[in-house]
Amino acid sequence: MSDAPILSVPARDLPVPAHLSPEAQAMLSLPFGESRDYPAVEDADAWRKMIATQDEFMLSMMADRAASVEADVELIDVDGVRVYDIRPQGHDPADDRVYLEIHGGALIMGGGAVCRAMGLNSLTHAGARMWAVDYRMPPDHPYPAPLDDCVGAYRALLRDHAPERVIVGGGSAGGNLVAATILRARDEGLPLPAAAVLITPEVDLTESGDSFATNLGVDGVLTSLLMPANLLYANGHDLADPYLSPLFGDFSKGFPPTILTTGTRDLFLSNTVRMHRALRAAGVEAELHVLEAGGHGGFFGMAPEDGEITREVRSFVARHWG
């Protein structure tokens, strides 16, 4: 990489596009958070402290909206895996569809109460009963524990659900685990789910995509590379292994229909469009939606523009229940 040619781009002022909704403009006008200062990989206590702080922040962002979602939530034990079983109000017990939701948080954060809130906030995607997997995470449980838990929850679901009644989805790090879960389950002989939902997915832990450079400093949400977290997660395993970086998987051996979403300012723009291209090249049904000026996670549900993406996901999911 070091002797690769380089394009020098001068300092620039990027205006907030005037054609966006006032809410989206307000979101893009927020001052950037500080670039995240990651602890050293071996300093587990420092990681725990950083994760606790971040989880608290994420929960504060999501709690109000989650509280407004009308659903019954039960924490259940599925073969030793913690799962929030979320039933939308008025759920018909005869309706056997389950949306397996795998939360985001850089593969190190977003567990417990955050997982629960994220699940509730994604319930509109599912339009069905949801299992939100509260998978184990670093620093105490690095790879492969998180993936083991996700695959375990999927395997358990298949004991009493037809695979065409299961859809697997998630955003960011959750998108990594969605794709990795499907690849590993397939490799272990399990059937494919009906569909996959990949919201701005972190499918390449090597961070080789172009937008890791072009959108660094442009995305107001992911304001630094995530390599320290990736290394903590990988715990010495090869970052380019398809179970860690599913972008490098072999999709020609089977992968379900997939919807992928991102934004033009998203640090994971390249992750998303490369995954779309890889799936299409393998003949997998896959559709891509890109939000104008959206960073990682779009406008976090605060702008009407987010509704367009939510409607696309919900409509895709509704079409793909077997």
Next chain:
Amino acid sequence: MSDAPILSVPARDLPVPAHLSPEAQAMLSLPFGESRDYPAVEDADAWRKMIATQDEFMLSMMADRAASVEADVELIDVDGVRVYDIRPQGHDPADDRVYLEIHGGALIMGGGAVCRAMGLNSLTHAGARMWAVDYRMPPDHPYPAPLDDCVGAYRALLRDHAPERVIVGGGSAGGNLVAATILRARDEGLPLPAAAVLITPEVDLTESGDSFATNLGVDGVLTSLLMPANLLYANGHDLADPYLSPLFGDFSKGFPPTILTTGTRDLFLSNTVRMHRALRAAGVEAELHVLEAGGHGGFFGMAPEDGEITREVRSFVARHWG
């Protein structure tokens, strides 16, 4: 716009992504051309000189590939409009499909021999007989003459072709005229074609999209804004009129299934994704493909990555002949 909030991005070095093909890396490693210095709008002679120079350059880029395409080409007069009638070798006269190709070139360039060469180079998209419209252009024939010619060619085609046997496509400025032709033909009561192909389309002459800022200096092909050419084309008409900027059209009144393609470094990334969103919001069948690290026009057919997009377009077109 002047008091809109601004994001200051420091100077940066963007490496050429090492995961791209050698050909794509070579293309991204080329030194940028100089930012284009446009003449004053009223200096027609200076425009003619600039256009002649650019046309010569474009022809030199495309001539070899065009010469290798096996097809019969005839320049015909269609109700006063110049059209290159291109029949692929072995064309069956009973095959009544026609792909109406509208060339690019910033709405001011790309006529004559360039139009012919661009048509031949796009024949692989069509997989059928092609009509490449050599529409009139500024400075002598500004809006609405170019659009009049495209609509005229479409109207003429419909005299002896069912609309479901006609697909309309084009790149860049051609994408503008494709969408504007369909909107105006529809408004004039003509039936819709079977499908539309919009390759990195210039659908917003007001240049309001985010990538006009974020990808300026990043796209190695479109290295400056095109506003002077837009104003020359518009000749005093409102740039935001849907016949000049079809992004602002009302697609809920009817628009055919559409494929849209762009690249993450494309100055027209926002044009393309906004047009995709506008079509989807109106319930139009529309699919989006984004080439990793591709600038305007991808890698100009010089890299294997371009083949992915060509295959998508060709497959979309093949599926949509009625």
